[in-house]
Structure formats: structure tokens, C-alpha cells
Amino acid sequence: MSKGVPYIAFYSDDWLSGTQELSLEAQGALIKIVALIGATGQRPEYNLERLARRFGIPKGKTQKVLSELLDTGKITIVDGRISNSKAEIELKKSQNFSQKQSEKRKGKTSKRDEKPNKNNEDSTTVDKPQKNHLEPDLEVKEVIDKSITKKAAQKRRSKIPQEWADNPISILTEKNLSKAIEIGMSQQEAQNEASKFSDYHVSKGTANMEWSRAWSSWCRNWATYGGSNRGSWSKAGGSDDGANYGKASIADVVAQRQARRRQELENGTGAKVINPANREENERGEFKVINGTKV
Numbered sequence: 001m002s003k004g005v006p007y008i009a010f011y012s013d014d015w016l017s018g019t020q021e022l023s024l025e026a027q028g029a030l031i032k033i034v035a036l037i038g039a040t041g042q043r044p045e046y047n048l049e050r051l052a053r054r055f056g057i058p059k060g061k062t063q064k065v066l067s068e069l070l071d072t073g074k075i076t077i078v079d080g081r082i083s084n085s086k087a088e089i090e091l092k093k094s095q096n097f098s099q100k101q102s103e104k105r106k107g108k109t110s111k112r113d114e115k116p117n118k119n120n121e122d123s124t125t126v127d128k129p130q131k132n133h134l135e136p137d138l139e140v141k142e143v144i145d146k147s148i149t150k151k152a153a154q155k156r157r158s159k160i161p162q163e164w165a166d167n168p169i170s171i172l173t174e175k176n177l178s179k180a181i182e183i184g185m186s187q188q189e190a191q192n193e194a195s196k197f198s199d200y201h202v203s204k205g206t207a208n209m210e211w212s213r214a215w216s217s218w219c220r221n222w223a224t225y226g227g228s229n230r231g232s233w234s235k236a237g238g239s240d241d242g243a244n245y246g247k248a249s250i251a252d253v254v255a256q257r258q259a260r261r262r263q264e265l266e267n268g269t270g271a272k273v274i275n276p277a278n279r280e281e282n283e284r285g286e287f288k289v290i291n292g293t294k295v
Contacts, residue, residue, distance in 0.1 A: 004041040005098060008034075008090040019074075026068045029055050033075060034087040041091065043081035157207040160198065164211070168198035176215050183219040193222055 019027050032054060036044045044051070052062040066082075069075045076083045163170045171194040172180070180190035197218050200206075208214045 003095060004039045005091065005094040008038040008087065008094050014086075022072065022074070023065075023068065025057065025061070025065050026072075026074075029062075029065045030069055030074055030084070033069075033082055034084055037084060037087045038091055038094075041095070043078065043083050043088075046077055046080050046082055156209055158209075158211075159205060159207055160201045161211060164198055165202045168194040171197060171215060176212060179216050180219050183223045185219070185222065193218065 019030065022030070029051075033044055036042075036054070044054075046066075048059050048062055048066075051066070052059045055062055055065070057065070066075070070077070074084065076085075169191060172190055177187070177190055180193065181187070185193065197215060201208075201214075206214075
């Protein structure tokens with residue numbers, strides 16, 4: 001070991017299971033030793049004074065902590081230096097990987113230098129800028145990018161907050177309650193609508209990007225479709241997107257359609273539908289009035 005590396009693999013499950021019997025001081029000292037091995041590529045010298053400064057604890061405490069690590073087999077002393085087998089294995093892996101990456105980069109550079117200039121064979125080949133070796137490896141970068149993309153997708157849409165599902169009254173934060181009152185709801189109506197809002201979205205498993213905006217939309221729909229005067233929409237054939245929830249009863253819908261139909265007939269804008277049982281046809285194919293009704 002002669003050259004350190006920026007990082008070595010750290011296996012969290014192995015660490016948690018392998019250090020659970022150690023004291024916190026011993027765990028801190030062990031991770032410091034592992035970091036020193038990775039950063040310097042060397043086994044730290046077994047020098048109590050230097051190690052005490054590294055650990056930030058008194059010399060006597062350092063001796064006690066090192067004894068605990070030795071007794072549990074987490075470290076060994078080899079030629080006056082502290083060794084940790086797992087850290088050294090991972091260090092070797094990282095060194096080999098870095099060496100392969102360096103060789104690949106050198107190979108690409110050589111091929112580029114050997115490639116003739118098509119525009120002028122006698123001209124001097126101009127090297128392209130080298131890639132910044134401080135950039136993360138492509139594999140690591142790909143994992144990071146996928147993780148960021150996944151988190152962004154999860155953040156975009158989510159189900160109704162659990163607190164709102166368990167206790168609909170919690171929907172009525174100061175801002176949300178103000179929005180409901182501004183629309184025209186009383187406090188009791190706001191509580192009723194909060195319960196409907198929660199029940200609907202829990203039952204449908206709805207996913208939204210911003211639930212406060214979904215509540216604002218619900219309040220606007222409440223005002224648009226009748227406010228306090230609306231009935232139950234559940235049996236009236238309303239849409240299933242939540243926007244029409246609680247608008248009108250079946251009787252209200254039928255009555256509205258009949259009134260609109262009568263108005264169209266009176267204005268002459270609607271088509272006349274004739275009941276065959278109440279009409280008679282004369283010789284010219286015309287209909288006449290039966291029972292006081294134009295047919």
C-alpha cells in the first residue's frame with residue numbers, strides 16, 4: 001500500500017452488525033483508522049500520542065479504546081502499524097479500479113494522437129481538452145442521476161397526507177380555512193367539506209402534486225356548483241374525478257332537464273318529440289291536437 005484513494009466501499013449492513021458490541025468511542029476510533037488507511041494508502045503507525053491527537057481524546061483513553069479494538073479482533077498490530085483487513089481489501093480494489101480507468105484514458109489519448117488530420121496531413125495534430133479526472137466515475141454518476149430522477153418523480157405526485165386521511169379537520173390549516181371562508185363557506189360547512197374531500201381521495205387513491213391546491217380547487221367547485229344548496233352527487237351520474245362530488249341529487253338533475261326542455265319548446269328551439277299513443281294523422285300527413293296538446 002503506497003497510494004491513497006478518494007473513497008473506498010463502505011458496507012453499512014456489515015458495519016452495523018460488526019460493531020454493535022463496540023462502545024461509541026471504539027466505533028469512532030475504528031472509522032478513523034479505516035479512513036486513514038483509505039486516504040493515505042498506509043497503515044497508521046501505532047503511536048499513542050499521535051493517535052490521541054487524531055482521535056481527539058486523552059492518551060489513556062486512546063490506549064483503552066485500542067485495547068478494545070484489539071480484543072474484539074477489529075484491528076491487529078503488524079510491524080508497529082495498525083491493520084484492518086477489510087479496509088485494506090477495499091483499498092486494493094479501489095486502487096485497481098483507478099489504475100484501469102487511468103489506462104483506458106491513456107489508451108484513448110494515444111489513439112486520438114495517432115489519428116491523421118484529414119484536412120491537412122502535414123499539419124500538427126491538435127489535442128482535444130482532457131477530461132477532468134476529478135469528475136466522478138461514469139458508473140457512480142449514473143447511480144446518482146437515477147437516484148435524483150427517482151426522488152424527483154416521487155416528489156411530483158403523492159397520495160393524500162396521512163394526517164389528512166386520519167383526521168380530516170387537520171386539512172383546515174389557517175390558510176386552507178381562510179380559502180374556504182373566502183369562497184363563502186361557514187366554518188361548519190368547511191368541516192363537512194374537509195370530511196368529503198378526505199373520504200373521496202382516500203377511497204379513490206388519488207395522487208396529486210400539491211394537496212393545498214387540490215383543496216382550493218375543491219372549494220371553488222363547491223361555490224360554482226351551488227354551495228350550501230347542493231345535494232348528493234353520488235347517484236346522479238356525476239364525473240369520477242372529484243370535481244363534481246356532492247353537486248346535485250337525481251331529482252334535481254331530472255327537474256333541471258325537464259325545465260330546460262320546456263323552455264326550449266316554448267322558444268321553438270327544441271325538437272318536438274311526439275308520443276305515438278297520443279297522435280292522429282290526417283289525410284295530408286299532418287298531426288292535430290289531442291287532449292289539448294299540440295302533436
